[in-house]
Amino acid sequence: MKKVASSILIGVLTLMTVSTSGLHVSAESIGDLEKKINDLEKEQSGLSEEKSNLEGNKKDTENKISKNKSEQSSVEQEINSIDEELSTTQNDINQKENEITETNNEIETLTNKINELTERIAVLKEEIEILEDRIEKRDALLKQRLRTIQQNGGDMKYMEVIFGASSFGDFISRTSAVNTIMDSDKTIMEAQAADKKVLQENKKEVEASKEEVEVKKVAVEDQKKSLENQKQELVALEGQLKDQMKEKETLMAQLEEEHQDLEEYKMSIEDEQKVLNDQEKAIKLAKQQYEQEKGNLEQLAKEEAARQKAAEEKAAKERASQSSSGSSGGSSSSGGSETVASTPTPAPSGNAIFIRPTSGPVTSSYNPNRMHPVHNVVRPHNGTDFGQRSSADARILAAADGVVSTAGTLGGFGNTVMITHVINGKTYTTLYAHLSSIAVSSGQTVSQGQQIGVMGTTGTSTGVHLHFEVHPGGYKNPANPMNYLN
Known part of the structure; x- marks a missing residue:
């Protein structure tokens, strides 16, 4: 018969022993093959269980991947929302900074105006001092003239001056002098009244302007404080949003890393499933080869048994023929065959x-x-x-x-x-x-x-x-x- 190769999976199997009558099949070899076939069936059962476990792990991993994607989508929406709020907040901060800059400019303008008014007040104070001195001197002069007029009978004195003229020319001169004195007194009194009026109006105008500007400056400074407080609140909100953004980005990075790990794990499961499928095919093929080897050994055993039976029947006939002849008295050597036990190929020592x-x-x-x-x-x-x-x-x-x-x-x-x-x-x-x-x-x-x-x-x-x-x-x-x- 054609010999079937058994070197594919277990090395060389010793299948036969040599005898004088031909091949003798070792029954132990068939038992060994049956044991190996049983071992392979156990391996197949174990692989089926392992494949089932892997399929469960794969489904569990796919569920985790789906959940991870959902979480990533949710976090991404939160990041986009925070990013929009952060952008709005930063725009608000920029607007507040512009408003604060405008307010500072306004405060600076008002401060300059106050300084100008202060300088104007200082100048007015000097003018007031001059006017007050001039008014004081005029008051003294007028008082003196009034006392003189009162002591000399008022307007009668001027008449005496006029009528005391020695000539017409002298009369004209005296009359002109009296008019001049009277006009001078009138001018002094009018100037006095005008200076007092100007003084009062200037003081009132400057003080009112300064007070108005100072009130406006206080209002603008309050507005500035309000803007700065609003800016601080916005800056604090910006900080919170940046912290939230950092947390969400960290979470997203973790989710992405977890997703990558899950995908790699899923791929490793799929690779392992492929390996197990290939291994299952290899074991199935090995089992088929063992079964074929076993069939060949069983056929060889049948043929060997038939040969032995034929040899025994032939030997029995020869012995019967010799007994019936009687006269020959000869003896013949047995035609039976000597059985030699088979010796399997030794395995390497240890685990090598x-x-x-x-x-x-x-x-x-x-x-x-x-x-x-x-x-x-x-x-x-x-x-x-x-x-x-x-x-x-x-x-x-x-x-x-x-x-x-x-x-x-x-x-x-x-x-x-x-x-x-x-x-x-x-x-x-x-x-x-x-x-x-x-x-x-x-x-x-x-x-x-x-x-x-x-x-x-x-x-x-x-x-x-x-x-x-x-x-x-x-x-x-x-x-x-x-x-x-x-």
Whole structure:
């Protein structure tokens, strides 16, 4: 019969033993395959449960993303409202500042006017002093003349002066002199009255003007204080609005960061769902291959049993023929076959079940608490990094026989290959990240040592290297790869 390849998932199975009569099938091999098939069915059940949990996590994350978007929309509306109010407040502040500037100009004008009036009052005071001195002297002169007139009989004195003339010429001269004196007295009295009137009017005018200006200045200064108080209130409101704006912008930044984290988490869930789907396909394929191997072994067992039965029947006939002849007395050697127990291929010692995926040197070890070289935060380094010294190191090899579950871009890993292995009844996933190119496709079976890609620096990477991970029991169970490498 045509031999079915079993190297895809578990290595070489020893199926046969050698005897003198031909192939002898080991029943234990069939039992081993049945156990491995049962183990795969358990893996399938576990994957189904994990896929269900992931779907629940995805829906929960989508709800959180929807809620986050709603909150972002609400905060954005609040920010726009605050921004409008802030703009209005700033315009009001500018208007108040303009009004305060105009008021200051008005106060300055009034102050200058008051100063002018003050200076005018000072000048008037000097004029008043001169007028008062002039009035005082006139009052004294008039009093003196009045006393003289009273002592000399009033107007009769002027008559005596006139009629006492010695000649007509003297009469004319005396009459002119008397008129002059009388006109002078009249002028003095009129000037006296006019000066007093001017003095009173000037004092009244200046004092009224000054009082009016001072009242207006007080009113303008009160208006200025009111404007300054209004400005202070607006400035305080502006400060509150800026604080609110800062809080809302901080909240928006947090929501945006949370949204990004949720989107990344959703993508990681979707990536993980894809990995699980691919892994499920790989396990299904492995199960089919095991079942085919089991069918082949069962067929071989039937054929072996038929051969043994035929050999036993032939030997029995020969023994019967020899017994019936009697005379021959000869003896013949048995034609039966000697059974040799099968010996399975020994597994590698310890956990060393994978070969190194590259000949390059280790540049970064497995570390659950490593500082990420790009993001500068503590993030687990769930694998081992291998560098490149020569072109030969760039060849990336399958660490063991298996089925490619993922072959493509995977988030920060860049170009990534993931292979599902079933070794000694246990499932493993190996991951090869940051490849520059991929040489296999999803669902493809690969052999240990087969080239699957070329080392690169795709995804989140600081240089050309291979990031290699080992996940016993399936993806999302990282372990130190060096514990599994030969």
